[in-house]
Amino acid sequence: MSHVLVWFRRDLRLADNPALGAAIESGHTPVPIYIHDEPQEQWPLGAASAWWLHHSLVSLKQSLQAQGSDLLVFQGDPYKIIKDLVEQYDISGVVWNRCYEPEAIARDQQIKQTLKEQTVEVQSFNASLLIEPWQHLKKDATPYRVFTPFWKSLSSAIDVFELASAPTQLPPVAKKIKQAVQSIESLKLLPGIPWDQGLQEKWQIGENAAHEELEHFVEQAMIDYSHHRDIPGVRGTSLMSPYLHFGEISPKQIWMHVKDHFHQDNSAGVIKGGEAFLREVGWREFSYHLLYHFPHTPDESLNERFTDFPWRKEYQQDLKAWQQGQTGIPIVDAGMRELWHTGWMHNRVRMIVASLLTKNLLIPWQEGARWFWDTLVDADLANNTQGWQWTAGCGADAAPYFRIFNPVLQGERFDPEGDYVKHWVPELKEMPKKWLHKPWEAPDEVLMKASIELGKDYPEPIVDLAGSRKRALACWDEVKKQGKES
DNA sequence: TGAAATGTTGGGGCG
């Protein structure tokens, strides 16, 4: 009996997995494989993402084994590995779920072409999006560049998705195919030095964990989402981002789970929170839409005005302080330390730290995007690119450049009791909340009583907020003028 | 999914 390769990529789940479903229905034996690519030039897997991937693969392999199958792990160029497998074994087809990064699209096209020449049947599916970027265009057939009309038309066009449940039994994978297989450990995705304790404490990884987390959110937190999603000291957000990135859960599953919950509880608060939450899932869709239609955006500003933006040239020291959570601005340092410790940062705080980097410090947004890429467990090219370009003001439907966050006001508004700052910046634990978000303005006796000597126990701010704000606005004026001239 | 500057209004203290 011949085999069908099921090439897992960013779809590390069994339920609602169209490629796996097609392989089962084909009547051939599904052979689940995962190929760890050699580091790519452009966007090599970040350290935190690699950590997550390791555990996600372990979980997927266990699930497949529990159904009688297995996950065969390889390392190297997918083109070569799939070609070798097809040549060596009786393989009639290859299936996968589509990726949308420019490099991945090119890679998949090449593989598809070659396999078809070898008369191997190839099929690919959508497992990661509510709707694929080329299926959803404006009336004039051009891509959307503004979120609100994008989401309005998308959310009204979709209603119910048919979701396949996970297979309960799979045929075993023939022993001879398993020969060349590597262990997940041998991929060396885990850190050499054990810096991952904070990540381990925060995260449960895998398909089951994703659904448990979603259920907890929908039942417990969704009713307060509209308000709590802005409070970093409260666990008010869904935490779905890493699961979505690796495909441990799909946006269609999330959509259906939320909509189903509306039937159980259609109180105004739940509907409002649920719709606000789905809107965030919509931002993810919008990010993929933009990345697909504007594939240069991971590296370059979409708004061409920003091509010659007068970013600073010498900024290594400030960049390092920002990365290490030593800027002397409490809410920023709290966020950067949360990121380092857990591989994740609250969305509100992501905007605050990004605003400080790009506006107050005038450091190119690409530097921030690179750091997030390496440190986030949910690092996702589409979301990361969109998020940074949004804050920097150079993207599609971005915040206007002059929208500059004041981290003191943001801290006072969204962390009024200081729970968040005190948790991640414990050296400020004794500071009264009146001065917590601006210790450099605190009277000497307040600092003394809180056992803080600025510059010693906690840094002086690396940038003057009012002055740097004016400087950023002056840069913006320059860019605006140049835009008019050209 | 801003913040700061500027403008407007209205209550209350006070001569």
Place this chain on the structure above:
DNA sequence: ACGCCCCAACATTTC
């Protein structure tokens, strides 16, 4: 009682 001023509170404009 009345007008004047102050200024907080809110609204609008500007960056």
